[in-house]
Amino acid sequence: MGDERSVLVVEDDAALASLLRELLEGEGYTVVTAHDGQRALHEGLSRPFDVIVMDRGLPAIEGLDVLERLRRKGVTTPALVLSALSNPADRVEGLDRGAEDYLGKPFDIDELLARIRSLLRRHADTSATVRIPGGTLDVGTRTVLLDVDGRVVLSERECEFLEHLARRPQQVFTRAGLLESVFSDADDGGVVDTYVHYLRKKLGRSCVLTVRGLGYVLGPLA
Structure with missing residues (x-):
């Protein structure tokens, strides 16, 4: 993937996944998309990414289950959960089960990009x-x-x-x-x-x- 930052976008809504891809590619990221939990797990285990943006309500495997499986396999890529399930209990569950950040839908585009940049900075400090x-x-x-x-x-x-x-x-x-x-x-x-x-x-x-x-x-x- 060269020197570009890479993002795995996991989202079953095709229109939103396409929007996120266009948005992130416009910011210079290399983007891979997965539309169900099984594909997300495969992509996350097959290649390195700098950030994962993960929906929760996915076909095949729920988003937090995907994150837990990736963590058990030693994948430490920082993850931002992007979900309509966004009350405090949902956020706490997401953070406890492997996410580094959690953003509710609908979301502000500038905030999403800022949170991804923050994850990249924080991960750079610990990636040694x-x-x-x-x-x-x-x-x-x-x-x-x-x-x-x-x-x-x-x-x-x-x-x-x-x-x-x-x-x-x-x-x-x-x-x-x-x-x-x-x-x-x-x-x-x-x-x-x-x-x-x-x-x-x-x-x-x-x-x-x-x-x-x-x-x-x-x-x-x-």
């Missing part, structure tokens, strides 16, 4: 830490803090590799793709397997899972 099943990666210190107990310090390249996997949980990465995106200065594709070995030695064999015939995917820490 990435959630991993079983722990947290602190990119600044190249340290994995384990939920159970202890900490593991990674080399610069190990940290870069793990961060790449962790920011796209559930995505399967091919060796060729990893060689291009993480190890572009290496001539031998075997370097990917070497660093998989290094991470497994430090964090347990399940931290990077092999998907036979396809590549690698992030797994839980030992």
Whole structure:
């Protein structure tokens, strides 16, 4: 998605989804839309976004259920719930179940854009830490803090590799793709397997899972 900020818009009202896409693209964002909860879950797990704008009353899976599932999978993308359910109890529920912000419908366009900008600023301050099943990666210190107990310090390249996997949980990465995106200065594709070995030695064999015939995917820490 290049250097542009990316937004996942989850809205089952086609006219409103189209309006939001036009509005956000006019502000320079790259926009992906999903019209039901199942598609939203797939998109949220398949690629990284900078912000999620989520309706609640969705077909297939309710919006807050989608957010809870994304959070359980380690997706930390900040989310703004945009819903007609906007009394105080609804807002509290939304914030308790994974949203960073909550805006009722009908909404003011300038307020919506301001809230998205605010989420981007706040997330930029905390994006140096990435959630991993079983722990947290602190990119600044190249340290994995384990939920159970202890900490593991990674080399610069190990940290870069793990961060790449962790920011796209559930995505399967091919060796060729990893060689291009993480190890572009290496001539031998075997370097990917070497660093998989290094991470497994430090964090347990399940931290990077092999998907036979396809590549690698992030797994839980030992």
